[in-house]
Amino acid sequence: xxxxxxxxxxxxxxxxxxxxxxxxxxxxxxxxxxxxxxxxxxxxxxxxxxxxxxxxxxxxxxxxxxxxxxxxxxxxxxxxxxxxxxxxxxxxxxxxxxxxxxxxxxxxxxxxxxxxxxxxxxxxxxxxxxxxxxxxxxxxxxxxxxxxxxxxxxxxxxxxxxxxxxxxxxxxxxxxxxxxxxxxxxxxxxxxxxxxxxxxxxxxxxxxxxxxxxxxxxxxxxxxxxxxxxxxxxxxxxxxxxxxxxxxxxxxxxxxxxxxxxxxxxxxxxxxxxxxxxxxxxxxxxxxxxxxxxxxxxxxxxxxxxxxxxxxxxxxxxxxxxxxxxxxx
Numbered sequence: 001x002x003x004x005x006x007x008x009x010x011x012x013x014x015x016x017x018x019x020x021x022x023x024x025x026x027x028x029x030x031x032x033x034x035x036x037x038x039x040x041x042x043x044x045x046x047x048x049x050x051x052x053x054x055x056x057x058x059x060x061x062x063x064x065x066x067x068x069x070x071x072x073x074x075x076x077x078x079x080x081x082x083x084x085x086x087x088x089x090x091x092x093x094x095x096x097x098x099x100x101x102x103x104x105x106x107x108x109x110x111x112x113x114x115x116x117x118x119x120x121x122x123x124x125x126x127x128x129x130x131x132x133x134x135x136x137x138x139x140x141x142x143x144x145x146x147x148x149x150x151x152x153x154x155x156x157x158x159x160x161x162x163x164x165x166x167x168x169x170x171x172x173x174x175x176x177x178x179x180x181x182x183x184x185x186x187x188x189x190x191x192x193x194x195x196x197x198x199x200x201x202x203x204x205x206x207x208x209x210x211x212x213x214x215x216x217x218x219x220x221x222x223x224x225x226x227x228x229x230x231x232x233x234x235x236x237x238x239x240x241x242x243x244x245x246x247x248x249x250x251x252x253x254x255x256x257x258x259x260x261x262x263x264x265x266x267x268x269x270x271x272x273x274x275x276x277x278x279x280x281x282x283x284x285x286x287x288x289x290x291x292x293x294x295x296x297x298x299x300x301x302x303x304x305x306x307x308x309x310x311x312x313x314x315x316x317x318x319x320x321x322x323x324x325x326x327x328x329x
Contacts, residue, residue, distance in 0.1 A: 020042070020044055021044070021045040022042045022043050022044055022045060023043055023045055023298065023299060023300075023321075023323070024043045024282060024296060024297050024298040024299060025043075025297045026041060026043070026294060026295070026296055026297070026325075027294055027295040027296075027297050028293075028294045029292050029293060029294050029295065030287065030291060030292065030293040030294065032287040032288075032289075032291070032293045033285060033287070033293040033294035036274055036285060036287070036293060036294075036327060036328075037285070037294065037325070037327045037328070038326075038327065038328055038329065041325055041326060041327055041328075042325070042326075043296060043298070043316075043323055043324075043325050044323060044324045044325070044326075045321055045322075045323055046078060046083075046084070046321075046322050046323060046324050047076075047078055047083060047084040047321065047322040048320055048321045048322070049320060050069040050076075050320045050321070050322075051069055051070065051071040051072055051320065052069065052070050052071055052102070052303070052319065052320070053067050053068065053069055053070075053303060053304075053317035053318065053319070053320065053321065053322055054067065054068045054069075054070050054106050054107070054266070054303045054304050054317050055067055055068040055105060055106050055107045055108040055119070055157075055266070055304055055317070056108075056304055056305065056306035056315045056316070056317050056322070057108040057109060057110070057116075057306055058306045058307065058308035058315065059110075059133065060308070062079075062133065062134070063079060063080070064077050064078065064079045065077070065078045065079075065306065065308070065315050065322070066087060066108055066116075067108070067306075067315075067317050067322055068091060068092070068104055068105045068106055068107075068108060068317075069104065070092070070102040070103070070104040070105070070106060070121065071101070071102055071103070071104065072089075072104065073089055073090045073091055073092055073093050073103050073104040073105075073122065074086060074087075074088065074089040074090075074091055074104060075087045075088040075089070075091045075104075075105060075108070075136075076322075078322060084322065087136055088129070088136045088137075088138060089138065090103075090104070090122075090138050091104045091105035091118065091120070091138070092104040092105035092106070092118065092119075092120040092121045092122045092123060092174070093120070093121065093122020093123055094122070094123055094138065094140070095122065095123070099122065099176055100176055101121075101174065101175070101176040102121050102154075102173055102174050103121055103122030103174065104121060104122065105118040105119060105120055105121070106118075106119040106120075106121055106154075106155070106156050106157065106173075106174070107119040107155075107156060107157035107158050107266070107304075109158055109159065109160065111128065111160060112160070112164065114133070115128050115129065115133075116128065116129040116133060116136075117129075117143070117158065117160075117166075118140070119154075119155040119156055119157060119158055119168065120140070120155065121154040121155075121156075121173070121174025122154075122174060123140075123145070124145060124151050124152045124153065124154055124155070124174065125142050125143070125144065125145035125152060125155065126142070126143040126144050126145070126155050126158065126166065126168060126194060127140040127141060127142050127143060128140065128141045128143060143166065143194060143198070144194045144198060144200050146200070147186060147190065147192060147200050147202060148200075150185040150186050151183075151185045151186070152170050152186070153170045153171060153172045153174070153175060153184060153186060153189065154170065154171065154172060154173055154174025154175055155168050155169070155170050155174075156168075156169045156170065156171050156173060156174075156210070156211055157169050157211060157212050157213045157266055157304075158213065159213050159214055159215055161215060161219050162219060163196075164195075164196035165193050165194070165195060165196070166193065166194040167191070167192070167193050167194075167203070167213055167215070167222060168191070168192050168193075168194065168213070169189075169190075169191055169210035169211055169212070169213050169224065170186070170189060170190045170191070170192065170210065171189045171209045171210055171211060171227065172184060172189060188205040189205070189207065189208060189209055189210055190202050190203070190204070190205050190210070191203045191204045191205075191207060191210050191213070191222075191224060191244075193242055195242075201242050203222075203237075203242070203243065203244050204237070204244055204247075206247075207224060207226050207235065208226060208228040208230075208231055209226055209227045209228040210224050210225075210226060211224075211225045211226065211227040211263075211264060211265050211266070212224070212225035212264065212265050212266040212267040212277065212278070212304065213225070213267075214267050214268060214269045214275075215269070216269045216273060216275070217273070219239070220238060220239055221236055221237065221238055221239065222236070222237045222238075222239055222244060223235070223236055223250065223267065223269065223275065224237070225264035225265060225266070225267055225277060225278075225279075226264055227263040227264055227265055228263070229254075229257055229258065229263060230254065231252075231254060232252070232253045232254045232256070232257035232263050232264050232279070232280065233249055233250075233251070233252045233253070233254070233264065234249070234250040234251050234253070234264055234267075234277060234279075235247060235248070235249060235250065236248050236249070236250050250275075250286065250290055251284075251286070251290075251292065253279055253280050253284075256279070256280035256281065257279075257280045259280075260280040260281040261280065261281075261301065262278075262279060262280040262281055262282070262301045262302060263279065263280065264277060264278070264279045264280075265277075265278040265279065265302065265303050265304060266278050266303055266304025266305060266317075267304075267305065268305050268306060268307050270307055270311040271311055272288060272311070273288040274286065274287055274288060274293075275290075276305045276307070276314060277305075278302040278303055278304055278305060278316075278318075279302070281295060281297055281298070282295055282296045282297045282298035282302050282318075283295065283296035283298070283302055283305060283314070283316060296314075296316070296325060298316075298318050298323075300318050300319035300320070300321065301318065301319050302316060302317070302318040302319075303317045303318060303319075304316075304317045305317075311327075312326070312327055312328045312329070313325070313326055313327065314327055
């Protein structure tokens, strides 16, 4: 969802150096950030002019980044050689009745077979693109589209466990009238697990606006962002088979959300256990002890991130832009 922003723009930098446009600054809060991002790292603007970018996915074999542009129902592909080019449309809504809002795909990921899996807002389902990555086509196979016979709200983000379990968040942002939409069939915003068999199990209905989701701690802990301005929190849950327990708060950013704008959204965890979480003011970086090590401060709302190059590069979708931070050489 595109969130309101209250940034003070004079605090940020837009510059060009050797034909490289940059924006924002890196705020160093803890010495632990030095092991995550080089002091000389910059925030590069790789592409712009979109409506609302989301769901970045790095394709290592292709050396390409896929990302959603949700309102116009498109996915783009960016490469170093060709820049950004249209990859797939429609991406999240395949209906014939015109609609407004955010109908496109949101989160993107790969399954164990290397197929593109999409969180489809407009079609209100998790789906697989029924075409090779190098020959994209808007034909989709449904993974799941309902819980106990009631249609999902609009799947937002997802992550696979190595055993094939697919964890998803289901806020109302893809519905034309959001939580008040009469087409909303489920009375809550859920976090679910979709089993390899296709069975959908509810994990929790207690998070008001579940959004970004990731696994950590050897897949034993689930991290969920709550994009609620009154409860802008990153939650941690321990996993026991198909249930969650030991609910706790990693960080409560409600104060920052009210003062800076922006909300907890998409996130990723690197192989060392560092967390890169879009939130108020940009990307928050939590070190392996769960402490805020630093922030990538941006003058626009940030939606999500993707890790690449053995976790040395961070791609960021932020409002109408796609950005890159080469964190380490």
